[in-house]
Structures are given as C-alpha cells and as structure tokens.
Amino acid sequence: MSSFKRAVAGVALVASIMAACGGTTTEASFELVAPPVAAQVIADEAPVVLDVRTPEEYAEGHLADAVLINFYDTDFADQLDELDKDATYVVYCRSGNRSQGAIQTMRELGFTDVVEVAGGIQAWVGAELGLAE
Numbered sequence: 001m002s003s004f005k006r007a008v009a010g011v012a013l014v015a016s017i018m019a020a021c022g023g024t025t026t027e028a029s030f031e032l033v034a035p036p037v038a039a040q041v042i043a044d045e046a047p048v049v050l051d052v053r054t055p056e057e058y059a060e061g062h063l064a065d066a067v068l069i070n071f072y073d074t075d076f077a078d079q080l081d082e083l084d085k086d087a088t089y090v091v092y093c094r095s096g097n098r099s100q101g102a103i104q105t106m107r108e109l110g111f112t113d114v115v116e117v118a119g120g121i122q123a124w125v126g127a128e129l130g131l132a133e
Contacts, residue, residue: 028107028111028112028113028114029112029113029114030103030106030107030114030115030116031114031115031116032116032118033115033116033117033118034118034119034123034127035117035118035119035123035124035126035127035129036127036129037115038090038092038115038117038124039124039127039129041088041090041115042063042090045088047087047088047089047090047113047115048067048083048084048087048088048089048090049063049064049065049066049067049089049090049092050066050067050069050089050090050091050092050102051063051066051067051068051069051092051093051121052069052070052071052076052091052092052093052098052099052102053068053070053071053093053094053098053121054070054072055068055070057094061121061125061131061132062121062131062132063090063092063121063124063131063132064131064132065132066092066132071093071098071101071102076102076105077105077109080102080105080106080109080111081109083111085109085110085111085112086112086113087113088113088114088115089106089111089113089114089115090114090115090116090117091103091106091114091115091116091117092116092117092120092121092124093120093121094120094121094122095119095120095122095123096116096117096118096119096120096123099116099117099120100116103116
C-alpha cells in the first residue's frame, strides 16, 4: 500500500471514529464577500460587526452596532484575543487593506467564522446600504 493510500485510509479511520463517538471537526470559515452579501449575513446571523478603522473614521460613519477596534492600536491583537473566537464576525475597514491584516491576525488567534466586507465601507456606501445614524 502506498503512503498516500495509507494516509487516506488513516484520515477515513479517524473521521469514522470521531463520528461514532459523536465528535466533530471544526473547520474555520473565512470569506471575502461583496457588501450586499455581508448585509445579508448581518441580517440573518446577527454577527459581531467589527470596524477596524480609526476612531476618527468611525465617527464619520459606521455600520449599525459596529464594535470599534483600531487596527493601529499597539494592543490590537490583544483586544481581538479577548473576543469570543467561536462567534460569527463581519469585519470591515475603509477599503479592505486593514481588514485583510485583521483577518490574518484573527486566523492566527483561532477565530472560526469571519466574513470580510470586500472594498470596506467605501464599497458598502457605494452599494447604498446605509450607515448607522
């Protein structure tokens, strides 16, 4: 039996043992989605909406109920680490650059369900989805 076939058989064995014991494997989900899709996730799943812009940018307009954690804070990773890693998150910044960095940090910290708004708040506004009042 080749090493590939042994590896496949081993994976199948572990999966069947876990299924028999009622165990599950958790696979992390990180998705980059268009603003209308993110809006639907927010409407359907009530995730934590995470704004990683500066306080000044946040004050200019943000998504409803968004939690602000400034990407540029020296303790940004520590602030993220205090959050529930199994909750669903929708993350955005101004245009998508900082949110990409935030997503990478969230991966490293063990978050499991994160949706990133493609194009950030600029794309959200461009899609005429509205901001918090």
